[in-house]
Each structure stands twice: as C-alpha cells, then as structure tokens.
Amino acid sequence: MSIHGRDIVSIRDLSREEIEGLLASARKMIPLAEGSRSSRALKDKVVAMAFFEPSTRTRLSFEAAVHRLGGNCLTIADAGATSLRKGESLYDTIRMLSSYSDAIVLRHPNEGAARLAARASERPVINAGDGAGQHPTQTLLDLATMHEAFGTLSGLSVVLLGDLKYGRTVHSLAYALAQFGSEIVLSSPPSLRLPEQHLAELKRLGAKVREEPLLASAVKAADVLYVTRIQKERFADDAEYRAVSGSYRIDTSVLAHAKPRLIVMHPLPRAGEIAPEVDATPHAAYFRQAFLAVPVRMALLAGILGPARRGA
Amino acid sequence: MAVRELKITPIKNGTVIDHIGNGLALEVLRIIGAQSLDRESTVSVAMHVRSGKLGWKDIVKVEGVELSPRKVNAIALIAPTATISIIHDYKVREKRTVDLPSRVVGVLRCPNPNCISNQPEPLESEFEVVERRPVLLKCAFCERFVSDFLRQIH
Numbered sequence: 470m471s472i473h474g475r476d477i478v479s480i481r482d483l484s485r486e487e488i489e490g491l492l493a494s495a496r497k498m499i500p501l502a503e504g505s506r507s508s509r510a511l512k513d514k515v516v517a518m519a520f521f522e523p524s525t526r527t528r529l530s531f532e533a534a535v536h537r538l539g540g541n542c543l544t545i546a547d548a549g550a551t552s553l554r555k556g557e558s559l560y561d562t563i564r565m566l567s568s569y570s571d572a573i574v575l576r577h578p579n580e581g582a583a584r585l586a587a588r589a590s591e592r593p594v595i596n597a598g599d600g601a602g603q604h605p606t607q608t609l610l611d612l613a614t615m616h617e618a619f620g621t622l623s624g625l626s627v628v629l630l631g632d633l634k635y636g637r638t639v640h641s642l643a644y645a646l647a648q649f650g651s652e653i654v655l656s657s658p659p660s661l662r663l664p665e666q667h668l669a670e671l672k673r674l675g676a677k678v679r680e681e682p683l684l685a686s687a688v689k690a691a692d693v694l695y696v697t698r699i700q701k702e703r704f705a706d707d708a709e710y711r712a713v714s715g716s717y718r719i720d721t722s723v724l725a726h727a728k729p730r731l732i733v734m735h736p737l738p739r740a741g742e743i744a745p746e747v748d749a750t751p752h753a754a755y756f757r758q759a760f761l762a763v764p765v766r767m768a769l770l771a772g773i774l775g776p777a778r779r780g781a
Numbered sequence: 782m783a784v785r786e787l788k789i790t791p792i793k794n795g796t797v798i799d800h801i802g803n804g805l806a807l808e809v810l811r812i813i814g815a816q817s818l819d820r821e822s823t824v825s826v827a828m829h830v831r832s833g834k835l836g837w838k839d840i841v842k843v844e845g846v847e848l849s850p851r852k853v854n855a856i857a858l859i860a861p862t863a864t865i866s867i868i869h870d871y872k873v874r875e876k877r878t879v880d881l882p883s884r885v886v887g888v889l890r891c892p893n894p895n896c897i898s899n900q901p902e903p904l905e906s907e908f909e910v911v912e913r914r915p916v917l918l919k920c921a922f923c924e925r926f927v928s929d930f931l932r933q934i935h
C-alpha cells in the first residue's frame with residue numbers, strides 16, 4: 470500500500486510491508502544522501518520543520534533529506550520565537566503551517582502532539598518525536614541499520630539495553646521487531662524495566678520476548694545490542710545512578726564474548742554508555758546508524774510527497 | 782403470599798441503574814454528579830444487595846433524571862454489568878445494558894500529565910478500548926495504557 474499523502478505519527482501507522490518498502494527505497498537513496506547523485510523528487514515542494522524542542526540530529530537530517538531531494542524547508546527551530554509564546558495553541562499553529570507547506574515535520578515536548586497536529590493539518594504530518602512518546606523515523610532508521618548489517622529483520626536476537634521504562638525509542642523498536650519475528654531480549658536495571666502493559670502488548674502480538682537483566686548473559690547470543698541512555702534524573706540519588714549506569718556500560722571487555730558479527734547501536738547522543746574504545750571495533754554501528762537517518766528520511770519524504778504511484 | 786422486603790422505594794420518573802458491581806455505587810453517584818443534582822431529584826442507593834446474576838450488587842435510582850450518553854459510557858467503564866432502566870410513571874419504558882463503545886470520548890482525563898490532551902488545546906480526551914474484561918484503554922493521543930481509571934473520570 471502506498472504511503473503517499475499519509476501522516477506518520479507512530480510506527481503503528483505502518484504495516485510490515487510498508488516498512489519493508491521504505492527500507493528498500495532508503496537503500497536506493499544512499500548514493501543521493503552521500504551526494505554522489507542528485508534528485509529532484511521534491512522539486513517545488515516546501516516542507517515545514519516545526520521543532521518546538523531542541524534537536525540537532527533529527528532536524529538536520531530531515532533538512533538534509535529535503536535538500537538532497539531538491540525541496541525547500543521552512544524551519545521553526547526556536548519555539549520562543551513563535552506565537553506559541555503568545556498563547557497560540559499548537560492546533561492553530563499547525564493549521565497555519567499547513568497552509569504554507571506541503572508537509573510538516575513536528576518535534577514537540579508533549580506526548581500525543583503529533584496526533585493532534587495530524588488532525589489539525591490538511592497536509593501530511595511526520596512525527597519527529599513527541600515528548601517521551603513516539604519517534605517513528607528513529608525506529609525506521611534503527612531497522613535500516615539492522616537490515617543493512619544482516620540482510621534481514623527476521624530471526625535476529627536483539628538486546629534492548631538500559632532505560633526500557635522511559636526510553637521512547639525502545640518501545641517503538643520493540644513493537645516493530647515483534648512484527649518481523651526477531652527475538653527481543655530486555656536487559657535493564659529492575660527500576661527501569663519495560664512497563665508491564667508494553668510487555669503484555671508485545672506478547673499479544675506474538676513477539677518472542679524475554680528478560681535478561683545480566684548484561685554478560687544478554688550479550689553472548691545477541692546479534693544486535695541496542696544501548697540507550699540511562700538518565701540521571703530517574704534516580705533518587707547520585708550513588709544509585711552511578712552503580713546502575715556503571716553496570717550497563719559497554720566496553721571491549723563486555724564485547725569479548727560477543728558474536729563476531731554483533732552490532733552495537735545507540736540512538737545518540739551517548740553519555741558514557743559506550744566507551745570510546747568500542748568505536749574502533751567492527752561492532753560499532755552507531756555512526757552508520759546516524760548517517761542512515763538521511764536516506765531513511767529521504768525515502769519517507771519521497772514516499773509521502775512524491776508521485777502517488779511511486780509510494781513505498 | 783411471599784413477603785417482599787422493599788429495600789428502596791419505586792420511583793415515578795427517572796433512571797434505575799441496576800446490576801452495578803458490588804461496592805461501586807458511590808463511583809456511579811460521582812459520575813451522575815449526584816451531589817449537584819436538584820433536590821427534587823431523590824437519589825436512592827442500595828449497596829450489597831443479593832443478586833442471582835452477580836452474587837452481590839449495588840443499585841442506584843435517580844428521580845427525574847435521564848443520563849446523557851457520555852455518562853452512560855462512563856458507567857460502562859466502571860460497571861460493565863450494569864443495566865439502565867428509564868422509568869415513566871412507575872413503569873419501565875426502556876431497559877438496556879450499558880455498552881462500552883470502541884472509543885471513549887470526553888469521559889476520562891489522560892493520566893499522563895504531559896499528554897497533549899491535558900494542555901490548553903481545542904480537543905476532547907479520547908481513548909481506544911483495547912480490552913473489555915477487565916477494561917484496558919489506550920489514549921488516542923499519547924498511546925498511554927490506562928487500566929486504573931476511576932480517578933480519571935471527569
């Protein structure tokens with residue numbers, strides 16, 4: 470099914486076939502994203518970048534994606550400079566923006582903001598992260614990274630490590646992996662376990678999911694080690710934070726017993742979860758993951774805004 | 782002739798909510814807004830009543846009031862076994878079971894304080910019914926699951 474003209478608010482808005490189509494399209498976008506070929510797929514298209522919260526990677530990779538496809542951006546990078554400060558609702562702001570652009574990319578501090586924006590807008594809305602809620606393009610680029618490394622998304626053993634309670638990327642990623650039949654191994658401190666209802670949802674979807682709090686055991690059989698940031702503010706005191714974050718730090722000694730083809734991923738920015746010494750190993754996939762943001766977002770924009778028959 | 786014990790008196794016009802789960806009548810009263818009703822609207826409550834179907838049940842009768850669909854939806858959330866009878870001139874004009882729709886709009890607040898539905902935006906709260914027994918809801922905006930929603934009902 471085509472994604473032409475569609476809102477992408479949650480990874481749940483995309484079927485397995487649509488995700489596979491987008492990943493195939495993203496692979497074709499790699500030479501364009503590297504600048505070795507050019508495209509006019511978004512010629513005469515204006516994409517509004519409505520970023521009401523600070524973002525470096527996401528906004529710049531979306532802007533790069535639009536430029537690489539020959540389109541133009543309207544950017545709000547500082548919510549303080551908009552009428553929101555004068556008390557204008559997000560709903561009204563989006564109604565206005567949708568009359569100036571062909572699509573809106575939204576980053577907002579409130580969960581559910583993108584769903585509201587999709588209702589307000591007459592143009593497609595792409596969620597670029599709403600609070601601790603959904604971040605579907607991050608999930609797509611995570612899947613693209615795994616697919617590039619293994620040529621498949623089925624039958625992998627994927628360890629999700631760190632803050633599984635609050636980390637928005639892991640909830641969406643686990644949901645997507647469940648659709649592809651990969652094993653999901655949850656490894657977290659007890660206080661940051663995946664919430665019960667998310668676990669129940671994964672089981673309802675027929676996901677192969679298990680918990681393995683011990684990092685060393687989790688790493689042994691893994692194909693993918695997906696590391697997330699453990700945030701200091703989630704802990705009552707500094708000592709507890711240091712103890713927990715120290716036990717989930719990835720360095721070359723942790724990886725000594727890993728499969729040779731294991732890849733280490735991280736949505737970045739990292740804050741000490743992965744030692745710099747890992748960067749030089751063949752396991753490090755996080756910078757490749759950051760690069761793939763551009764071709765994946767190009768594929769998405771081309772699918773939504775390009776000619777209807779060519780939609781992913 | 783069998784001796785009938787009348788625990789609460791019949792009403793002339795109004796609504797009878799029967800087969801409420803044991804001990805939930807006070808929640809139903811809160812949804813109805815019993816405290817702010819006109820004093821002509823006599824409210825009778827029977828709790829811990831023997832029931833063939835449920836074992837024990839609660840009953841609420843409200844004189845002179847017909848419930849809005851929204852209030853019926855809210856009752857369906859906490860008392861899915863309830864029946865609602867509309868009484869006219871001491872007779873049951875209509876009797877129906879409460880029916881939880883697939884989406885619940887404008888009835889609950891999302892428990893997530895950071896959800897866009899709790900911000901000053903022109904929208905109504907909205908939940909998808911994921912499971913019915915026991916009821917599990919999901920916010921249509923922030924996708925937060927809600928199972929403990931007694932306190933969230935408007």
